[in-house]
Amino acid sequence: MADDPLRIEGLVKTYGNRRVLDGIDLTVHPGEITALLGPNGAGKTTLIGCLLGLLTPDAGSIRLWGEAVEELAPQTRARIGFVPQALTGFTWFRVRELMDYLALYRERPGDPQDPIWEEWAALDPAARVRSLSGGERQRLAIVLALRFMPDLIVLDEPVASLDPQARHDFMRLLPQYARRQGASVLISSHIISDLENISDRVVIMRHGQVRLDMAEPDIMNSIRSISATPSPKWGLEILAEEKDGPVWVRGWREGLDMAAADAGIAVAMPELEHLFLALSR
Ligand SMILES: Nc1ncnc2c1ncn2[C@@H]1O[C@H](COP(=O)(O)OP(=O)(O)OP(=O)(O)O)[C@@H](O)[C@H]1O
Numbered sequence: 001m002a003d004d005p006l007r008i009e010g011l012v013k014t015y016g017n018r019r020v021l022d023g024i025d026l027t028v029h030p031g032e033i034t035a036l037l038g039p040n041g042a043g044k045t046t047l048i049g050c051l052l053g054l055l056t057p058d059a060g061s062i063r064l065w066g067e068a069v070e071e072l073a074p075q076t077r078a079r080i081g082f083v084p085q086a087l088t089g090f091t092w093f094r095v096r097e098l099m100d101y102l103a104l105y106r107e108r109p110g111d112p113q114d115p116i117w118e119e120w121a122a123l124d125p126a127a128r129v130r131s132l133s134g135g136e137r138q139r140l141a142i143v144l145a146l147r148f149m150p151d152l153i154v155l156d157e158p159v160a161s162l163d164p165q166a167r168h169d170f171m172r173l174l175p176q177y178a179r180r181q182g183a184s185v186l187i188s189s190h191i192i193s194d195l196e197n198i199s200d201r202v203v204i205m206r207h208g209q210v211r212l213d214m215a216e217p218d219i220m221n222s223i224r225s226i227s228a229t230p231s232p233k234w235g236l237e238i239l240a241e242e243k244d245g246p247v248w249v250r251g252w253r254e255g256l257d258m259a260a261a262d263a264g265i266a267v268a269m270p271e272l273e274h275l276f277l278a279l280s281r
Pocket residue numbers: 015020038039040041042043044045046047
């Protein structure tokens with residue numbers, strides 16, 4: 001749909017003869033929080049680089065609100081807030097100077113600002129960026145990306161360097177904020193428990209491909225880990241079969257609980273962390 005904040009189709013990115021992204025399809029729907037999961041090297045940061053227009057793909061299309069990323073109008077670009085893994089550069093600026101300086105490059109001058117992130121970050125406006133700790137720099141990166149209330153928030157492992165209190169508060173504030181603004185979110189993180197409670201959709205990548213892309217309620221309704229290989233008659237898709245472990249299946253429905261009990265097969269609801277581990281192998 002043209003109003004989807006992000007629509008990626010058939011995305012391919014190669015380095016030398018390595019396909020780092022190998023035909024990715026991914027849509028971020030309006031107002032939804034999408035969790036982007038994948039083991040180290042799966043291609044998450046490369047995907048984010050492509051959708052921000054920082055990397056040029058070899059094939060495929062990326063559209064933001066219907067506009068091709070390579071022809072994005074500056075006003076459309078200004079609707080995106082990006083939080084990188086780490087803030088580099090700008091070290092000689094003071095915190096307030098850097099905020100004011102980057103505000104000059106906005107294509108939507110006079111945009112309203114939300115003080116919530118500055119309050120959360122609690123940074124000294126007069127501090128030099130180079131004197132900030134890793135976690136303080138990350139707070140600054142979050143303030144810089146979110147204070148102008150973007151419509152699409154893209155976050156690449158935003159919380160890894162935050163202390164537990166800051167991380168907890170951030171993960172509580174982000175969904176509240178997104179819902180209030182009607183903003184959409186694409187967030188990658190290795191801290192799966194953080195994402196489990198806030199995401200509407202989960203995308204799991206592996207080796208440059210999408211291994212799973214499902215709405216959160218569908219995961220709960222349709223995926224199970226079961227103690228033995230199911231009968232083909234049950235019509236289930238086998239997502240992963242762990243050696244000496246459970247079988248992950250998709251397509252579960254109510255009637256199967258009885259059939260599983262009769263066959264002596266134990267059935268468990270999915271936990272995102274376990275599902276992720278099973279699909280990442
Ligand atoms: N500039 C580059 N040149 C060559 N290979 C690259 C380059 N950038 C990334 N890669 C490779 O592409 C693959 C995907 O990297 P990417 O950083 O996108 O993974 P990721 O899922 O974000 O990983 P992580 O969780 O560790 O951040 C990796 O194998 C990486 O080595």
